[in-house]
Amino acid sequence: MENPVQTDRNPVGISTKKRIRGIGQYGIFIAFILICLVLSVVTPKFLTVSNLTIVVTQVSINALLAFGVTFVIITGGIDLSIGSIVAVTSVVAASFAHPDTYPVVVPILTGLAAGLILGAFNGLVITKSKVPPFIVTLGTMTIGRGLALILSKGRPVSNLSDSFNFIGGGHLLGIPTPILILIVFFIICSVVLKKTVLGRYMYAVGGNEQAAQASGIQLNKVKMVVYTLCGGLAALAGILLTSRITTGQPNAGVGFELDAIAAAIIGGTSTSGGTGTMTGTLIGALLIGVISNGLDLMNVTSYYQQVVMGVIIIGAVVLDSLNQPKS
Amino acid sequence: MNPYYILTVRGLTKTFSGVKALDQVQLNLRKGEVHALMGENGAGKSTFMKILIGLHTPDSGEIVFEGSELKASDVNEVLKKGISMIHQEILIVPELTVAQNIFLGRESNRGFFSWIDEKKLNQKAGVLLEQMGVTISPTTPMKYLSVAEMQMVEIAKAISNDAKVIIMDEPTSALSDKEVATLFGIIRDLKKKGVAIIYISHKMDEIFEISDTITVLRDGNYIDTKPAAELDTPTLIKLMVGREIENLFPASVAQKGAEILLVKNLSRAGKFSNITFAVHAGEVLGIAGLMGAGRTEIARAIFGLDPVDSGEVYLKGNQLIIKTPQDAIRSGIGYVSEDRKKLGFIPGMSVKHNMTLASLPNHAKGLFIQDKSETATAAQMIADLRIKTAGADQKVTFLSGGNQQKVVIGKVLLASPDLVILDEPTRGIDVGAKFEIYKLINRLVSDGIAVIMISSELPEILGLSDRILVLSKGKQTALLTKAEATQETILQYAVH
Incomplete structure (x- = not known):
């Protein structure tokens, strides 16, 4: 036993322990393709370039929110305030976006700043107090809604410049700008999650907080950055929305946080933290968009659509839990 | 320096x-x-x-x-x-x-x-x-x-x-x-x-x-x-x-009584096969074997945590059909798991609430828990088992390993079992607390309870068991009496 390189030191072969992960990872992707196939057969209008363009454009706002909340959920947290951050951003950005006042970067930067500040506020309270993220962000949700109403005096902010309205309503190379923004931020978020130190720390903090701490990771710093990022992405979604509807709306974004969380969960992000991918979340958001579009095309009323959506959320999680290796 | x-x-x-x-x-x-x-x-x-x-x-x-x-x-x-x-x-x-x-x-x-x-x-x-x-x-x-x-x-x-x-x-x-x-x-x-x-x-x-x-x-x-x-x-x-423990294994005065548990040809594919043994009132049956020999798996099966493929289990002569731990507890079987933290106790709950968890209906009228009766019972058990705790309302997390183990044993005892299965009862606890657990095991058998003790520590098996069942790779390789058993014989059968 003195020789350091001896193969019989191997305690247990891992090959026996390695399980085939089956279709688990790809389950949602397969479900997504199947649903698309079914919809193309049932409604001929579905599989047209113009319809699909509409779907992805509509999905872009929820997807941006879902990217942010995916970061948060991977660290084992939650953010309920993003819908309200959308409203604050909307009002703030719109106030600086009237024609012939400021250049278009000003509404964008002020809007982003509003979202980042609210996100950082979440992070600060969560890390400095021991109050669970659910409660903290629930509070920020209400604070944000109130701020949006105060700043706008309860009225929509209209009359926005053409250059601002281009952000969410324009085309570049024939592609709607929201789709381009979606693609760019999907790539950025994926890279941050998969390739950077920060992304690794998110998985570590959510996977086993104690182990992360024992490895010298500063938990508070990671959480702080994650909630701030989430606020920033919500602000981006808010700017996009404001530009698309060409008004700053203090009542915008009600319930958006739940759609975003749903997209992340359908996409395989575990609410207990430690797992999740941006691709999954994107597919989750697309799945929600495709289904509501398909039901629209089939003339199913929105009442039924909500029921269907709920069933899909639960179904996705049940499917996922069935695929988990049993201890 | x-x-x-x-x-x-x-x-x-x-x-x-x-x-x-x-x-x-x-x-x-x-x-x-x-x-x-x-x-x-x-x-x-x-x-x-x-x-x-x-x-x-x-x-x-x-x-x-x-x-x-x-x-x-x-x-x-x-x-x-x-x-x-x-x-x-x-x-x-x-x-x-x-x-x-x-x-x-x-x-x-x-x-x-x-x-x-x-x-x-x-x-x-x-x-x-x-x-x-x-x-x-x-x-x-x-x-x-x-x-x-x-x-x-x-x-x-x-x-x-x-x-x-x-x-x-x-x-x-x-x-x-x-x-x-x-x-x-x-x-x-x-x-x-x-x-x-x-x-x-x-x-x-x-x-x-x-x-x-x-x-x-x-x-x-x-x-x-x-x-x-x-x-x-x-x-x-x-x-x-700080003091001398002369004999780590206190002498037992228990009398062997009637047969409590009879296990016949119990099998579970891939885990264990054809296990047959009996345990009597006032007797400690030790189960020895290497890791993966199927010791814990047998205990889990008897307690209804895992299914069995074939075989019979009798308690006091009546055949048992145990599908869930609840069935086992009702029939009079208690199980103290090897994984204290996972299966033994609920860390966020108090000593009292943990102890009465398996016998809560005894302390309830209709849907309502009778706090007085629960508190009295817990206090009695804390004194009985000499659990070192700041009080019955102390959270179990704050207790030392040995005292946590006693809380788990207390919980099992409150459900008045005829048979107690102890799986690695002294894992991770210190010498002084081990000695206390050993004394406790002796007390259980003198009260006429049948005890099955699974342990990886051979001195413990030898010191406490009246008979020893040795397993190897899911098979029963020996059933030794106290007189026949030595570290060497047990190991021999364990690697059979």
Whole structure:
């Protein structure tokens, strides 16, 4: 036993322990393709370039929110305030976006700043107090809604410049700008999650907080950055929305946080933290968009659509839990 | 300071809300030695180690590491200087790969948004694991490894961190004998490279096999430091508990009574087959065997935690059909699990609420819990089992391992069982508390309860059992009487 390189030191072969992960990872992707196939057969209008363009454009706002909340959920947290951050951003950005006042970067930067500040506020309270993220962000949700109403005096902010309205309503190379923004931020978020130190720390903090701490990771710093990022992405979604509807709306974004969380969960992000991918979340958001579009095309009323959506959320999680290796 | 020592600790004192957890503790650690830190639970070992790695700040005292004083209050700083700890509860991130776990926190030194060179890390991890002589693929997700393999990865992590001091807290508590040998091989290699190891364990034979020096703590006080060669087990125990335990296994006066449990040809595919035995009132049946022999699996099956494929179970002559633990408890079977933290108790609940959990209907009228009756029962049991707790409303998490175990046993007893299955009842608890558990087992059998005791510690099996069932790879290889059984015979049948 003195020789350091001896193969019989191997305690247990891992090959026996390695399980085939089956279709688990790809389950949602397969479900997504199947649903698309079914919809193309049932409604001929579905599989047209113009319809699909509409779907992805509509999905872009929820997807941006879902990217942010995916970061948060991977660290084992939650953010309920993003819908309200959308409203604050909307009002703030719109106030600086009237024609012939400021250049278009000003509404964008002020809007982003509003979202980042609210996100950082979440992070600060969560890390400095021991109050669970659910409660903290629930509070920020209400604070944000109130701020949006105060700043706008309860009225929509209209009359926005053409250059601002281009952000969410324009085309570049024939592609709607929201789709381009979606693609760019999907790539950025994926890279941050998969390739950077920060992304690794998110998985570590959510996977086993104690182990992360024992490895010298500063938990508070990671959480702080994650909630701030989430606020920033919500602000981006808010700017996009404001530009698309060409008004700053203090009542915008009600319930958006739940759609975003749903997209992340359908996409395989575990609410207990430690797992999740941006691709999954994107597919989750697309799945929600495709289904509501398909039901629209089939003339199913929105009442039924909500029921269907709920069933899909639960179904996705049940499917996922069935695929988990049993201890 | 003395260049001879890599780490010296003087006058370390730490108080938690008025209670002195450590009082003037000292330690001298030499390069390339294995230094065992011994003491009962509550002696202050873990507080001491937590201060060393920067998780706690001491009230007073100095820690000198490689000639300069260590400002020990920053985990990161301590890690960088070269002190690593392998925690008893293995601290890994299950979803990340082996390599990602090894380099966690040190992926890159260029900040948060910098790129991770996955290929390089995988390669470095591969080289490292190969040097250690373990064949674990760096890209395997951590969750697919065995406990032993996870431990190896944690050691690899410490080595990759250029650790000069590695603290190992109960590193063998979940390892088989063969895996322990692997670990000891690695420890000996580390020693040759000049790494100092602080080794914490409750297993005496291990301590004497691997350690060079032994430091003993008791009740937060420094007791003594001696070369391992100058000590033997009784002397060491005496230093640890402060009194002599003459006979670790108290004599039993129980009378063997009627047959309580009869198991006939019990089988579960892949786990165990054709198990047949009986247990009588007032009798301890020991179950021995190596890791993976099927000991726990049989207990789990009898208790309804796992299904069986064939075979019969009779309790007091009546055939039982047990599908859930609830059926088992109703029929009069109690089970104290080997995994205290997972199956034994609910950490956030009080001692009282944990104890009455299995017998709550006895303390309820309709839907409402009768607090008075519950409190009285819990208080009685706390006194009976001599559980050291601040009170019945104390959360179980704050109790020492031995006292937590007593709470679990108390819970089982409150459901008035005819048969109690104890699975590794003394795992991870210290000598003094072990002795208490042994006395408790004797009391159970004198009260006419039948006891099945599963244990990996042969002295325990030999000292307490009236008869011993030996298993090997899921098969029953011997049923020995107390007179027939010796360590050698049991081992012979266990590797059959």
